[in-house]
Amino acid sequence: MRRFAVAEPDSLEAAAGILAREGAEARLLAGGIDLLGELKDRLISPRTLVNLKAVPGLEGIRSAADGTLRVGALTTLTALADHDRVRGEYPAIAQAALSVGSPEIRNVGTVGGNLCQRPRCWYYRSALHRCLKKGGDVCFTTTGESRYHAILGGGPSFIVHPSDLAPALVACDARVAIAGPKGARELPLERFYVLPSERLDHETVLVAGEIVTEVIVPPSASSAAGRRSSFLKFKERDSFDFALVSVAVSLKMAGRSCAEARLVLGGVAPVPWRAAEAEKEIVGGAVDAAAAGRAAAAALKDAAPLADNGYKVPLAKALIRRALLDLAGAPPDLTPS
Numbered sequence: 404m405r406r407f408a409v410a411e412p413d414s415l416e417a418a419a420g421i422l423a424r425e426g427a428e429a430r431l432l433a434g435g436i437d438l439l440g441e442l443k444d445r446l447i448s449p450r451t452l453v454n455l456k457a458v459p460g461l462e463g464i465r466s467a468a469d470g471t472l473r474v475g476a477l478t479t480l481t482a483l484a485d486h487d488r489v490r491g492e493y494p495a496i497a498q499a500a501l502s503v504g505s506p507e508i509r510n511v512g513t514v515g516g517n518l519c520q521r522p523r524c525w526y527y528r529s530a531l532h533r534c535l536k537k538g539g540d541v542c543f544t545t546t547g548e549s550r551y552h553a554i555l556g557g558g559p560s561f562i563v564h565p566s567d568l569a570p571a572l573v574a575c576d577a578r579v580a581i582a583g584p585k586g587a588r589e590l591p592l593e594r595f596y597v598l599p600s601e602r603l604d605h606e607t608v609l610v611a612g613e614i615v616t617e618v619i620v621p622p623s624a625s626s627a628a629g630r631r632s633s634f635l636k637f638k639e640r641d642s643f644d645f646a647l648v649s650v651a652v653s654l655k656m657a658g659r660s661c662a663e664a665r666l667v668l669g670g671v672a673p674v675p676w677r678a679a680e681a682e683k684e685i686v687g688g689a690v691d692a693a694a695a696g697r698a699a700a701a702a703l704k705d706a707a708p709l710a711d712n713g714y715k716v717p718l719a720k721a722l723i724r725r726a727l728l729d730l731a732g733a734p735p736d737l738t739p740s
C-alpha cells in the first residue's frame with residue numbers, strides 16, 4: 404500500500420481546500436469503514452486522507468426551530484437508530500439505520516459516509532477487473548456474474564446503490580447540505596445521486612472539494628404530521644449483509660384513503676429508485692391488496708433483469724405489497740408474486 408499522510412483540518416473551508424487542491428490524490432475520511440476497504444483492496448491510493456472528524460460541529464442530531472430534523476454528517480448510524488425523535492416520528496429512517504451491517508459497523512460508520520460509500524459490485528471491488536467505473540471499457544456484469552446487480556436504471560454500468568439509509572431518507576423527502584470551495588448548497592437527496600448513464604466515475608453530484616455536512620428531514624415527513632413510514636430489507640444472510648432488495652415507504656393517510664405516498668426501492672438500481680408510477684396507483688384510494696398489487700406491478704414494469712438477477716423482480720413486488728399493507732394496517736396479501 405502506498406504511504407499516505409493524514410490531514411487534520413480544523414474547519415470545513417480547510418478540508419474543502421485540501422480536497423479541491425489535491426483532487427484524486429486526497430480522499431475524505433469519516434468512519435473509514437468503506438474508505439479503508441478501498442485502500443486495502445488497492446482500488447485507490449491517495450497521497451492524503453482528510454480526516455473529517457477533525458472538523459468540529461458535524462456530529463449530532465437536532466430539532467430546528469422550523470421543525471426539521473437536522474442530522475450532522477458525522478453522526479453515527481447507531482446514534483441515528485437510537486434517537487428518540489427518529490424512532491418515534493421517522494420509523495423508516497430508524498429501521499434502515501438499524502439494518503446496516505453489524506453493531507460494530509453502525510458504531511463507527513457515519514451518516515455522510517453511508518450515503519457516500521462506493522458500490523459493492525464485485526467487479527468494481529476487484530483490483531483485477533478494470534471495469535467501466537474504473538476507466539475500463541466494459542461492465543463485466545453483461546457477460547459475467549450478475550446476481551447482485553441492477554434490474555432498473557442500469558447501463559452502461561449495472562452497479563446497485565449500496566446504502567440502506569438513502570432509500571429511507573428519500574422516502575422521507577430528505578435534503579442534503581453540501582459545503583465546498585464555491586460555498587454551500589442544498590438539494591433533495593433524491594437528486595444527489597446520478598445514474599451511470601450520466602456519470603460513470605462517481606455515483607453522486609459531488610465535485611472536487613465538496614463535503615456532505617448535514618441531512619435535513621422535513622417535519623411533514625414525520626408521523627406527527629400524520630405520516631407513516633416503514634423500511635423493509637431482504638438480504639441473503641440473516642447476519643450482517645447488504646440488501647438484495649429493500650423498500651422504503653412513506654404514506655399520508657386521510658382516513659382509509661391514501662393522500663400522499665413516496666415509495667423508494669434499494670438494491671435494484673444504481674441509485675435509490677423512486678417508484679413514481681407505483682405511488683400514483685395508491686394515492687386517492689384505499690391501500691388494499693388490489694392497490695398494493697397494482698403498485699408493485701407498476702414499480703417493476705420497466706425492470707430489465709440481467710442473466711442472473713431475475714429473482715429480484717418477484718422479490719421487490721412482494722416487499723412492496725408487504726410494506727404497503729403493513730403500513731395501511733390492511734390484512735397481509737398471501738398471493739404469490
Ligand SMILES: Cc1cc2nc3c(=O)[nH]c(=O)nc-3n(C[C@H](O)[C@H](O)[C@H](O)COP(=O)(O)OP(=O)(O)OC[C@H]3O[C@@H](n4cnc5c(N)ncnc54)[C@H](O)[C@@H]3O)c2cc1C
Pocket residue numbers: 430431432433434435436437438439440455476502503504505508511512513514515516517518519520521565566567568613614615616643644645646
Ligand atoms: C461488512 C460490511 C457490511 C456492511 N453492510 C451494510 C449494510 O447492510 N447496509 C449499508 O447501508 N451499508 C453497509 N455497509 C457499508 C457501511 O455502512 C459504510 O461503509 C459506512 O457507513 C461508511 O461510513 P464511514 O463513516 O465509515 O465512511 P468512510 O468509509 O469514511 O467513507 C465512505 C466514503 O464516503 C466518503 N465520505 C465520507 N463522509 C463524507 C462526507 N461527509 N461528504 C462526502 N463524502 C464523504 C469517503 O471519502 C468515502 O469515499 C457495510 C460495510 C461493511 C464493511
